[in-house]
Amino acid sequence: MRIEELDTPVLTVDLDIMERNLRSLGEYCQTHGLKLRPHTKTHKIPAIAKMQMASGAAGVTVAKVGEAEVMTSAGLDNILIAYPVLGRAKCERLAKLAQHNIIAVSLDSLEVAQGISEAATRSGSKVDLLVEFDVGMRRCGLQSVDAWVRLAQAVDQLSSVRFSGLMFYPGHIWDALSEQSPALENLSQIIEEIQSKAKHSGLNCGVVTGGSTPTAYNSHRVRGLTEIRPGTYVFNDMNETKAGFSQLSDCALKVQVTVVSNAVQGRAMIDGGSKTFSGDRLISGDKQGFGFVTEHPSVLFAAMSEEHGHLDLGASDRVGVGERLSIIPNHVCACVNMHNQIYYHRNGVVEGSWTVEGRGKLQ
Ligand SMILES: Cc1ncc(COP(=O)(O)O)c(C=O)c1O
Structure with a gap:
């Protein structure tokens, strides 16, 4: 047909184009030693997430616990929920997922961290937690490095969770690729300051996850970045x-x-x-x-x-x-x-x- x-x-996807998009970013990340954790909110389809894994992704990102459930039941593991998971019902489901899968969550409050820690303790699982910093989008994330360090230290003390690093989303950066230098330098300086204060406070901030589609091919210019989470790149669009x-x-x-x-x-x-x-x-x-x-x-x-x-x-x-x-x-x-x-x-x-x-x- x-x-x-x-x-x-009806929606149609040209496989040749999509595969080229996946291959191109997979190769870029490999060349620059960056981990790729695509945000699957763009497609919400486990089969495409698996194609992303085959093209070099180290894991995937979702926004909601329900999306993580869809991905894990299709056999995907190593999932970042880049969204604060709040409330007993969601935390119970999250903790259950973490019994058999590697699950990380990003957050910017102790309330969220405590809820996850309590649910994970009840279910005997472990959840990785990343503390979010607001790099300019003004959506989520702490706005001072000291506040970030204080929360990271508090998270580090909780049971049944592992503090694993820094999460940010540079969704406000839409300058042309050739004009992103000031914004990228700002990101680098934020990361360096956080890393230095984290180290001074005895925190191991191993993961630094950021990235978007507009900044994707400039990610190697952000000092200290270990992982990127572009989503839209799989299909692209008019924006x-x-x-x-x-x-x-x-x-x-x-x-x-x-x-x-x-x-x-x-x-x-x-x-x-x-x-x-x-x-x-x-x-x-x-x-x-x-x-x-x-x-x-x-x-x-x-x-x-x-x-x-x-x-x-x-x-x-x-x-x-x-x-x-x-x-x-x-x-x-x-x-x-x-x-x-x-x-x-x-x-x-x-x-x-x-x-x-x-x-x-x-x-
Ligand atoms: C937290 C987070 N990470 C990554 C992405 C992916 O960014 P993009 O849509 O530019 O590919 C989004 C997109 O909304 C996001 O909210």
Whole structure:
């Protein structure tokens, strides 16, 4: 079957492109002696996580305990939950996972560390804990090195957990690769100060995990970094492409849609809106549009209703009812999360499909 025969709207992944993306970052990390721990929130599919492991990853990252459960039940081990796990119900599930798997969690409060320590003690397991530092995103993470050291010391004293190092997420860095030097130098200085104070306090900060897709290929310039966690690189999307971190030809995932109406002058409606693409606006480049229409580059994907994508045709010819289009979404992680299934193909020939198993695993 060819992708043109799939009913729409539907997600398709070009395996050749995805494999190239995986290979390229795997080789980069190997060349620079960096561990790769891809964030699987982009795809939520154990089979792709296994392909990432085969291309050099040392383990994977997830955001939620439910996603870790999906990954471990598919046979993946060595998982970082890069999110504070809080509350008895989640901690019990986490501790249970840690009985048979290597599980790490990042956090920035003693409350979270204590809850995990108590649950791990009850279940007789051990959980690795990383203390997060805010390097500029202002989302999670301690904001002073002294506060970071104090929490790391407190974590180090708890039972049934191991303090294993520093976690940060440089999600605020979207400068062009060639213009990231000041931001990378800032990261290096933060890491060096933390490492030096940790050492002085008798802490063994062996793991320093950071990284994102926009900074991925500059990771070797961050002094002290041991591991990176890019997620989007597996598929890439319009945010990455308009910011210059990927080319259109590096975008592995497309949303296949059909034009269902062209009755309104200058417009065409496709059979996917915000329930197909997610409502994410473009955050890079000209910040225009909700996706790139591969077949008509000058057409603007201008607006969305829940089930209608509104295309502004501009000077383009009329787009016919029934015409199939393939669209690269703005934010691929959010788009994938709207779908149960992804079909994979080579040169347009469908080879199979994956279930998005981690979808809806929000707890
Ligand atoms: C904690 C954390 N690590 C890694 C990533 C992956 O970054 P990117 O989406 O740039 O690949 C994310 C993305 O949201 C994240 O939240």
